Amino acid sequence: MCKLVIASINMSKAIAILTGFLFALISLDSCAGYSAHGRPPRPITDAVLARQLVHQSNWAAVGSISHNEKTTDYPMVNVIAVDDSALNGSSTGRVHFLLADFDFTGADALHNNKVTFFFSEEQTGSCNKRGVNPMEPACPRIMISGRVHKLDTKIPEYNDYMEAFNKRHKHSKIWVEAHNFYLSELEIDNIYIVAYQGGPRTINAEDYYNAHL
Numbered sequence: 777m778c779k780l781v782i783a784s785i786n787m788s789k790a791i792a793i794l795t796g797f798l799f800a801l802i803s804l805d806s807c808a809g810y811s812a813h814g815r816p817p818r819p820i821t822d823a824v825l826a827r828q829l830v831h832q833s834n835w836a837a838v839g840s841i842s843h844n845e846k847t848t849d850y851p852m853v854n855v856i857a858v859d860d861s862a863l864n865g866s867s868t869g870r871v872h873f874l875l876a877d878f879d880f881t882g883a884d885a886l887h888n889n890k891v892t893f894f895f896s897e898e899q900t901g902s903c904n905k906r907g908v909n910p911m912e913p914a915c916p917r918i919m920i921s922g923r924v925h926k927l928d929t930k931i932p933e934y935n936d937y938m939e940a941f942n943k944r945h946k947h948s949k950i951w952v953e954a955h956n957f958y959l960s961e962l963e964i965d966n967i968y969i970v971a972y973q974g975g976p977r978t979i980n981a982e983d984y985y986n987a988h989l
């Protein structure tokens with residue numbers, strides 16, 4: 777479990793005379809702290825980490841600008857099933873999802889198609905297993921802002937995307953056939969990442985798509 781190790785170090789004599797200070801060093805190495813101390817298990821670029829978070833997630837929390845009469849102009853959040861797989865299961869980074877016009881996100885996107893998709897490593901439960909709170913940077917998260925782009929069913933890749941999606945989401949065929957859900961892709965405008973040290977950073981879309989898992 778988490779352990780807080782506190783060590784006191786005597787300053788050199790000269791400084792000690794001037795200041796009389798003891799410096800306390802707080803080592804949080806055994807418990808990733810909120811600000812600076814979490815470390816990735818191995819060196820990894822932000823873009824690769826973002827791609828991993830997207831690929832391993834079956835769903836995202838999605839924020840939209842509400843157009844619903846009770847919550848007009850409030851941010852609205854929803855759970856949306858996602859998949860970024862090619863037909864062979866490999867990661868493409870392209871965030872695909874099904875929307876319906878009657879659901880919160882689909883209805884909002886008809887009026888304002890700007891949305892933000894949120895992914896956290898905690899979606900796999902691994903932060904909790906490490907004793908890390910999902911709010912801490914040691915539990916990496918990304919916020920991908922972009923626009924909802926409804927995919928044309930006639931594009932050559934459409935069937936592959938849909939089939940890949942159906943593989944991951946067993947009932948999604950029924951959503952499309954019986955409830956008029958339509959496949960969409962997120963056109964990425966900005967990615968923020970909060971992971972380990974250094975505060976929030978941006979990843980541009982090109983670096984994200986070019987990253988190799």
Ligand SMILES: *[C@@H]1O[C@H](CO)[C@@H](O)[C@H](O)[C@H]1NC(C)=O
Nearest residue numbers: 862863864865866867868936
């Ligand atoms: C999987 O499919 C993608 C897209 O068609 C391709 O680029 C990639 O090389 C394939 N990977 C494997 C391991 O076959």
